[in-house]
Amino acid sequence: MSARIGVVTFPGTQDDTDALRAVALVGAEPVSLWHRDADLHGVDAVVLPGGFSYGDYLRCGAIARFSPVMESVIAGAREGLPVLGICNGFQILCESHLLPGAMLRNNGLLFINRDLTLRVGSTSTAWTSDYEVGQEIVIPIKNVDGRFTADQRTLDELEAEGRVVVRYAQNPNGSDRDIAGIANAAGNVVGLMPHPEHAIEELTGPYPGPATDGLAFFTSVLKKLVSA
Amino acid sequence: MSQKNLDTVTKAEQTPDTEQPFAALGVKEDEYAQIREILGRRPTSSELAMYSVMWSEHCSYKSSRVHLRQFGDKAPEVDFLLVGPGENAGVVDAGGDLAVTFKIESHNHPSYVEPYQGAATGVGGIVRDILTMGARPIAVMDPLRFGAADAYDTHRVLPGVVRGIGGYGNSLGLPNIGGEVVFDACYAGNPLVNALAVGVMKKSEIKLAKADGPGNQVVLFGARTGGDGIGGASVLASATFDDGKAVKRPSVQVGDPFMEKVLIECCLEIFAADLVTGIQDLGAAGLSCATTELAAAGTGGMDVQLDLAPLRDSTLVPEEILMSESQERMMAVVTPANIDAFMAICEKWDVIATVIGEVNDSGRLRMTWYGETIVDVDPKTLALQGPVYERPYHRPEWQDALQADTPDSLSRPKTGEELRATVLSMISSPNLADKTWVVEQYDHRVRGNTVLGHGEDAGMIRLDESSNLGIALATDGNGRYTKLDPYHGAQLALVEAYRNVAATGAKPLAVTDCLNFGSPEDPEVMWQFAEACRGLADACQILGTPVTGGNVSFYNQTNAVPIHPTPIVGVLGLIDDVTRRTRSAFTDEGDILLLLGDTKDEFGGSEWAHVTHGHLGGLPPEVDLERERLLAEVLIAGSRDGMLSAAHDLSDGGLIQSVAESAIRGGRGVRLVLPEDVDPFVALFSESAGRAVVAVPRSEELRFTDMCKVRHLPVARVGVVDGTEVEVQGQFTIGLDELTQAWRGTLPALFG
Numbered sequence: 012m013s014a015r016i017g018v019v020t021f022p023g024t025q026d027d028t029d030a031l032r033a034v035a036l037v038g039a040e041p042v043s044l045w046h047r048d049a050d051l052h053g054v055d056a057v058v059l060p061g062g063f064s065y066g067d068y069l070r071c072g073a074i075a076r077f078s079p080v081m082e083s084v085i086a087g088a089r090e091g092l093p094v095l096g097i098c099n100g101f102q103i104l105c106e107s108h109l110l111p112g113a114m115l116r117n118n119g120l121l122f123i124n125r126d127l128t129l130r131v132g133s134t135s136t137a138w139t140s141d142y143e144v145g146q147e148i149v150i151p152i153k154n155v156d157g158r159f160t161a162d163q164r165t166l167d168e169l170e171a172e173g174r175v176v177v178r179y180a181q182n183p184n185g186s187d188r189d190i191a192g193i194a195n196a197a198g199n200v201v202g203l204m205p206h207p208e209h210a211i212e213e214l215t216g217p218y219p220g221p222a223t224d225g226l227a228f229f230t231s232v233l234k235k236l237v238s239a
Numbered sequence: 240m241s242q243k244n245l246d247t248v249t250k251a252e253q254t255p256d257t258e259q260p261f262a263a264l265g266v267k268e269d270e271y272a273q274i275r276e277i278l279g280r281r282p283t284s285s286e287l288a289m290y291s292v293m294w295s296e297h298c299s300y301k302s303s304r305v306h307l308r309q310f311g312d313k314a315p316e317v318d319f320l321l322v323g324p325g326e327n328a329g330v331v332d333a334g335g336d337l338a339v340t341f342k343i344e345s346h347n348h349p350s351y352v353e354p355y356q357g358a359a360t361g362v363g364g365i366v367r368d369i370l371t372m373g374a375r376p377i378a379v380m381d382p383l384r385f386g387a388a389d390a391y392d393t394h395r396v397l398p399g400v401v402r403g404i405g406g407y408g409n410s411l412g413l414p415n416i417g418g419e420v421v422f423d424a425c426y427a428g429n430p431l432v433n434a435l436a437v438g439v440m441k442k443s444e445i446k447l448a449k450a451d452g453p454g455n456q457v458v459l460f461g462a463r464t465g466g467d468g469i470g471g472a473s474v475l476a477s478a479t480f481d482d483g484k485a486v487k488r489p490s491v492q493v494g495d496p497f498m499e500k501v502l503i504e505c506c507l508e509i510f511a512a513d514l515v516t517g518i519q520d521l522g523a524a525g526l527s528c529a530t531t532e533l534a535a536a537g538t539g540g541m542d543v544q545l546d547l548a549p550l551r552d553s554t555l556v557p558e559e560i561l562m563s564e565s566q567e568r569m570m571a572v573v574t575p576a577n578i579d580a581f582m583a584i585c586e587k588w589d590v591i592a593t594v595i596g597e598v599n600d601s602g603r604l605r606m607t608w609y610g611e612t613i614v615d616v617d618p619k620t621l622a623l624q625g626p627v628y629e630r631p632y633h634r635p636e637w638q639d640a641l642q643a644d645t646p647d648s649l650s651r652p653k654t655g656e657e658l659r660a661t662v663l664s665m666i667s668s669p670n671l672a673d674k675t676w677v678v679e680q681y682d683h684r685v686r687g688n689t690v691l692g693h694g695e696d697a698g699m700i701r702l703d704e705s706s707n708l709g710i711a712l713a714t715d716g717n718g719r720y721t722k723l724d725p726y727h728g729a730q731l732a733l734v735e736a737y738r739n740v741a742a743t744g745a746k747p748l749a750v751t752d753c754l755n756f757g758s759p760e761d762p763e764v765m766w767q768f769a770e771a772c773r774g775l776a777d778a779c780q781i782l783g784t785p786v787t788g789g790n791v792s793f794y795n796q797t798n799a800v801p802i803h804p805t806p807i808v809g810v811l812g813l814i815d816d817v818t819r820r821t822r823s824a825f826t827d828e829g830d831i832l833l834l835l836g837d838t839k840d841e842f843g844g845s846e847w848a849h850v851t852h853g854h855l856g857g858l859p860p861e862v863d864l865e866r867e868r869l870l871a872e873v874l875i876a877g878s879r880d881g882m883l884s885a886a887h888d889l890s891d892g893g894l895i896q897s898v899a900e901s902a903i904r905g906g907r908g909v910r911l912v913l914p915e916d917v918d919p920f921v922a923l924f925s926e927s928a929g930r931a932v933v934a935v936p937r938s939e940e941l942r943f944t945d946m947c948k949v950r951h952l953p954v955a956r957v958g959v960v961d962g963t964e965v966e967v968q969g970q971f972t973i974g975l976d977e978l979t980q981a982w983r984g985t986l987p988a989l990f991g
Contacts, residue, residue, distance in 0.1 A: 022501045022589065025412030029687040032704075047587075061685075063410050066497030119991075122405045122680045153409070153682045209684040214701070214818060219826070219906075 014236035016229075017044040017054035019084070019100075021075050025062035026097065029208040034058070036211055037229040039236075049079040055236045056093035056137070057084050059100025061153070061206060071114060071156045072102030081107060093137035093232050094200045098154055101192070101202030110193055110202045111169070112161035117154070118185035124153040126217035128180040129191050129205060133173045136198040137235050141227035148224035149217045150205040152183060152191075157204045159186040159193075169193055176201055203228075245557070246284040247611045255281050264291035270626055277620045285606065285613040288558040289621055292524035293531060296793055299625035302759035303791040306769050309776035310786040319748060320785055322445060327368040327520070328438075329787020330445055331749050333813060337702060338445060339710055340372045341437040343382075343753040343809045345792035349492070350432035354399025358432050359407035360494040363566050365436040366411060367520035370503055371569070373446035373510050374438030377686065378700050379408050381418040381434050382714045382753075382807045386427030388669035388989050393422070396430050398990060404434070405680040410496035411503065414689045415681035416698025418714060422669045423849075425718065428797035433753045433790075435714060435809050439702055444510055448519040449536035450572045450598045455516060457533070457541060457596035458578075460585055461502045462567040464526070464560055465551035467492045498567040505588035506569065512584065514577045521568035527561045527621070529570040530596070530604060535622035537572070540601035546609050547595040557608045572598060632765035642723060644856030646842040651920050658919060659971035661851065662895055663981050665924070668850040671892045672985035690817045694904060696742040696888050701817045709817035711745035713810055716755075717891075718803030719844035720859035725770035727862050728844075729806045730778040734867045734928055735890050736810035737782060741871035742886045742931055744821045744878025745812030750779055752789040752808050757801020759793045767804040768793075775806060781864045784810065821878045823887040824905035825960045830884050831940045832909060832958040834894065835870055835947065836930030840921050846891045847924045866929040869952050874931060882943045885934040894957070895923040897932050899965055903979050908962035914955060919970055934960055 016039045018030045027043070034041040042054050046064075051057065064075035075081060081103065088094045088109050096104040104110045117123060126149055131142040142148070161169070166187055169175050176192040192203035207225030209216065216222025251257075261271040264287065274282050274290050282290060296302060310324060321338055322330035328342035346361025362379055369376045381404050386393045408415050413436075450457065509515060517537060519529045526548065534541040545557055551565070573581045578594070585592035604621075606614035652661045665671055678693040690709060691699035697713035715735035721728025733750065740747045752775060757764040779786055795802045814820065825832075842848050843857030877883040885905070887897045895911075902909050913922045935943050940956075947954035966972040 022504075023410070023497050025410075025500075025682075025685050029685070032687055062412065063497060063500075066410075066495070068497070121402070122409060122682075124679050124682050124684065151684055153684060206684065209687065212687070214690055215684075215687055218822075219824070 013038060013040050014055045014233055015040045015042050015053060017042045017051060017057045019044045019046060019057065019059050019080055021046040021062070021064035021078065023063040023066050024060055026060040026206065026208060030058045030060040033208040033211045033229050037226060037233050039233050044080055046078040046080050049083045051083050051087060056232050059094065059096040059103050061098030061100060064099055064103065072099060072106040075103045076106040085109060088200050091197065091199050093235065095138050095228065096202040097206055097208065098204055101204055104200060104202045109200050110195055111165045112159055114156045115158040115160050116156055117158050122155040123183055124151065125183060126151045127183060127205065129177040130180055131177055132175040133194060135173065136176060136194040136201050138201040138228045138231050139176055140235065141231040147180065149210065149221050150207055150225050151209045151217060152205045154204060158184045159190045159204065161187060172196060177203065177205065245608060245611055245613065247613055248283055248615050251281050251283045257281065259287055261287060264288065265295055266291045270294060273626065278616065283613050285557045285561055286616055288561050289527040289531065289614065292527050292562055293621040294625045298524050298528060300791060301626045302628050302630050302793065303768065304627050305629055306772040309772055313776040313780045314785045315780050315783045317783060317785055320787065321442065324786065324788045327371045327448060329749065329751065330372060331787065331811060333702060334708060336441050336443070337439060338442045339437060339439055339811065340369055340374045341435065341712065341751055341809065341811050342368055342788045343433055343435040343714065343751045343807065344790040345753050345755060346432045346434060347429060347755065347792050347795055350400050351396065351428065351430055354396045355403040355406065356493050358400040358403030360492045360566050361432055361434040362404055362407045363494045363496065363499050364522045365434045366413065366499065367522065369436045369438035370506055371446065371448060371518055371520045372438065372440065373444045374440035375507055376413055376436050376438045376503065377688065378416045378698060379413050379434060379436045380416055380698060380712060380714055382716060383419060384421050384423065384426045384431035384805060386422065386430065387424045388422040390427055392427060394990065400430065400432055401677050401680050407494055407496045409682040411500050412685045414683045414685050416683055416689055416692045416700065417712060420674050420677050423718060423803065425803045429795040429802050431755050431795070431805060433807050435751065437710065437712060446510065446515065446518050448532055449517045450533035450541055451516050451537040452574065453538055453599045454575060455598040456573045456575060456578050456594045457543065457598065458571045458573055458581065458592055459548055459568065459595045460571065460590055460592035461569050462495060462498050462565055463549045463551040463591065464555070464563050464568065465565045466555055466559060466563065467565055492564045492566050494566045501588050501590060502567055502569060505585060505590045508584050509581060512580060514581045515571045515573055517572040519570050521570060523564060525561065525563045525565065531618040531621040533570065533572060534604045534618035538598055538600050540599040541596055541604050542599060543596035543606045545606045547593055549591050549593055557613055630759050630765045632762045632769050634766050635763040641856055642858055646845065646848045646854055646857050649848060649852045649854055655970035658923065659973060662973065665847065665850055665892055666896065666899055666978065667981040667985050669985055669989065670846060671896055673983045674986065675983065676986040676990060690820055691743055691822070695823050696739040697745065699743055699745065699817060699820055707816045707818055709814045711740045711743045711812040711814060713739035714807055715739065716805050716807035717844065718805040719849065719855055721771060721805060722803040722855065723844050723857065723859050725767040725804050726774035727859055729771035729774040730862045731859055731928060732806050732808040733775060733778050734862060734864070735888065736808045737784065737867060737871060738888045738931065740810050740812035741874045742821065742888045744819055744875055745814035746875055747784055747810050747812045747871060749811050750784050750786045750808060752786060752806055754789065754791045755795055755802065755805040755807065756793055757796035761801065764801050771804055771806045778864055782868060819878055821883050821886045823885055823901050825885050825901045825907045825909060825934050826905040827884050827936065828907060828960055830934040830936055830960040831956060832960065833933050833935060833944065834930065834955045834957045835873065835933065835952055836866065837927060837953050838917065838922060838925050838930065839927045841925050841927045845926045860926050860928045863929050869950060870929055870931060873947055873950060873952050876946065877933065877943060882935055882939040883933050884936060887932050889930040889932060890926065893924040893926055894932065899978055902965055902975060903982060907960050908964045908975055909958050910961045911958035911967045913957065913967065919967065923967065
């Protein structure tokens with residue numbers, strides 16, 4: 012029996028299709044979750060995909076955080092449910108206080124869609140065990156509010172506790188300490204600004220490649236769920 | 240709501256002599272007389288508002304229609320066209336149960352006035368056209384033209400336009416997979432912001448814009464109606480920008496991409512449940528257009544209670560509501576049996592939906608405002624029977640002198656050193672330089688089906704993950720060529736897009752066009768338009784690629800100086816297996832470079848004459864449609880049979896530009912050995928059409944060249960992929976790093 016991984020659709024979500032495809036590609040069962048429905052339908056893990064939930068009009072992720080589905084996701088995450096927030100999903104996790112910090116407008120103030128080299132900083136999370144510490148991977152970013160920031164103490168804590176999951180090899184937007192993704196202390200909740208679900212197929216992934224470096228986020232969680 | 244000033248049909252009958260501001264609404268005197276004759280009375284102010292927008296150039300195509308007819312009259316006979324021109328967008332059979340719909344449109348004037356919102360709502364509008372056909376929108380492209388790259392105003396317009404396209408398109412979750420960015424002083428006061436969208440649907444789910452079936456409900460859904468964009472279509476898009484004249488420039492529409500994204504998903508769920516009998520989006524001319532077009536194409540009659548339309552601003556009067564171009568609104572015709580299910584889906588997506596009317600067989604479109612009848616018209620007189628003008632046109636007197644002013648006497652680089660310097664100045668010129676600074680602001684990955692994006696000859700999208708069926712799309716247009724010779728210039732736009740599609744391995748099938756010109760009231764502009772239409776229609780007939788729809792944008796001129804005539808042509812192609820696509824990058828050391836086609840001494844309208852001499856004169860490159868077809872066949876066969884490592888079409892900047900781009904993209908050097916009997920300058924920079932450069936593995940060279948010879952396509956070995964430099968043997972060498980820096984540095988330096 013394979014794992015069931017839920018992908019939440021908020022109004023304004025863009026990358027739900029891509030996240031569902033990634034889940035299916037690694038052999039898990041993709042389950043669409045709806046923002047108004049607090050029932051997680053028995054999923055074993057949740058992906059909060061990219062997009063502009065509720066138009067991101069108040070502040071990125073600020074409204075989504077109060078949706079019925081998030082109440083269940085937050086409760087689940089506190090009990091160890093693996094949750095991956097990508098881009099807007101990361102912003103929602105910060106707004107939900109499942110992860111520390113916040114996202115500011117990029118330096119340069121422009122939307123950036125670029126394939127970037129990331130360095131893996133932690134493999135002890137639910138979503139990164141299939142990588143190696145120090146491994147360089149190529150994953151695209153696409154955002155305008157992607158500059159991660161937090162107070163110095165929080166940043167020191169994240170580093171000291173090995174919770175910086177990935178860093179930019181070349182910082183595209185001024186993120187504090189080149190941080191591209193972080194985890195909670197338990198390692199079940201991970202937030203990423205880059206989009207691993209866009210790096211899963213030779214045909215459509217970063218060019219000239221490597222094109223499928225994003226897959227291991229999904230294989231990592233699947234292995235954890237299947238072995239559990 | 241005060242009814243005191245309401246102009247009703249009864250009042251119109253009683254007060255035939257009331258003076259009406261038809262001229263301020265852009266209605267000509269004889270058109271006003273015609274409206275009175277149609278109605279048998281003076282129009283109410285609401286009716287006048289509707290006629291003014293529906294009979295505007297933008298909505299009625301009154302100046303262009305006589306020329307656009309050729310696209311139908313000369314249309315090649317094909318079996319894949321499911322819906323032709325006249326609907327919101329053309330539909331092409333993609334094989335199996337899939338159909339593809341695509342269309343290009345302009346949003347030029349609003350984008351000059353307010354670049355961000357103008358460009359944003361341009362994307363929004365064309366995407367709604369695609370949605371209205373019943374399709375899921377799957378990609379967008381944006382061909383753009385701006386004034387000189389270093390001009391002050393370009394730095395206001397370009398960043399705003401680019402951010403607007405990104406801001407709206409990215410929020411819709413649509414990958415932006417191609418387009419163009421071209422600079423020329425002629426676009427300084429009239430930037431061209433064209434937007435193309437493509438969508439996919441099941442053949443059985445094609446929707447048409449018609450209100451059929453008496454008793455069926457007319458539902459307005461999506462955003463509330465506001466005061467934005469009133470008179471946008473009729474006044475703004477049909478007026479020239481003149482200094483010192485109090486031109487009516489009403490507010491540009493303001494878009495809400497979040498609303499549109501929700502509306503798209505809501506509509507697709509409604510379509511999947513088969514809950515509408517007809518649907519129309521509200522774009523130019525808003526409610527006037529949607530109600531009249533739906534009624535005119537359907538049973539023929541409709542009653543509308545206009546006061547039921549949800550408003551953003553409660554002070555709006557009926558005339559304003561009818562003309563408002565508020566974005567993100569749709570109108571559906573729904574049977575009474577389906578209305579509850581329809582409303583439930585709208586509720587799920589938090590989309591406001593209101594039944595505002597009902598279909599009937601009266602043949603009249605009647606609208607009431609709190610019980611009073613304010614509109615009572617035959618909808619066909621608005622939607623179908625607008626004025627048609629046979630505008631006078633004649634060949635400009637200066638045309639001969641322009642064509643006689645050939646580039647032959649311009650000084651050409653002769654030594655290796657001079658050629659090297661020319662290559663660097665060309666590749667770093669704004670038109671030929673890397674456009675990453677622009678396209679990085681667009682999401683090209685969302686939905687996960689982008690097989691080819693910016694930087695390739697055409698964008699390519701996978702339609703079906705199991706069969707790998709896909710489409711390719713390219714847009715092209717060259718205002719300089721078209722100015723020199725409108726007939727052949729339009730054809731050159733077509734063949735370039737056709738060639739670009741074929742270079743990726745896809746078979747070019749169908750065409751959409753956006754015809755950007757100056758004022759149709761100028762007989763010289765009208766001649767350019769007539770010639771361009773004739774050229775395009777003739778070429779489409781021979782290439783077998785029908786025009787499926789498009790858009791005309793007139794009045795792109797300032798102070799009686801029109802832009803270069805700029806027809807932008809989009810070509811859609813199909814590819815059975817997207818994994819067979821050909822990329823443009825040279826990636827494999829040792830590959831042989833072959834030049835396909837003939838190179839002639841052709842520099843009229845060329846990028847070289849433009850960049851190095853600021854010269855525009857002579858004749859554009861010759862067009863050989865049979866050669867283009869042959870070249871396309873060879874490129875497609877080469878891709879299908881796995882013979883090609885890379886292919887890149889030759890166009891602006893010639894052979895060296897294409898080779899340099901492919902080398903930079905692949906991170907590989909090349910050694911070019913030019914044929915001895917040709918002037919190296921001509922070989923490197925000529926813009927002769929019907930050419931491409933391909934990279935083939937040594938093991939495939941003979942097979943590929945044999946295929947070319949059998950088909951009588953000229954093929955010449957011109958080099959090899961090798962090393963870390965671009966070397967033209969016996970002439971010059973440029974390191975890949977230096978070349979890359981020259982190519983990449985220009986746009987960030989200008990706009991970053």
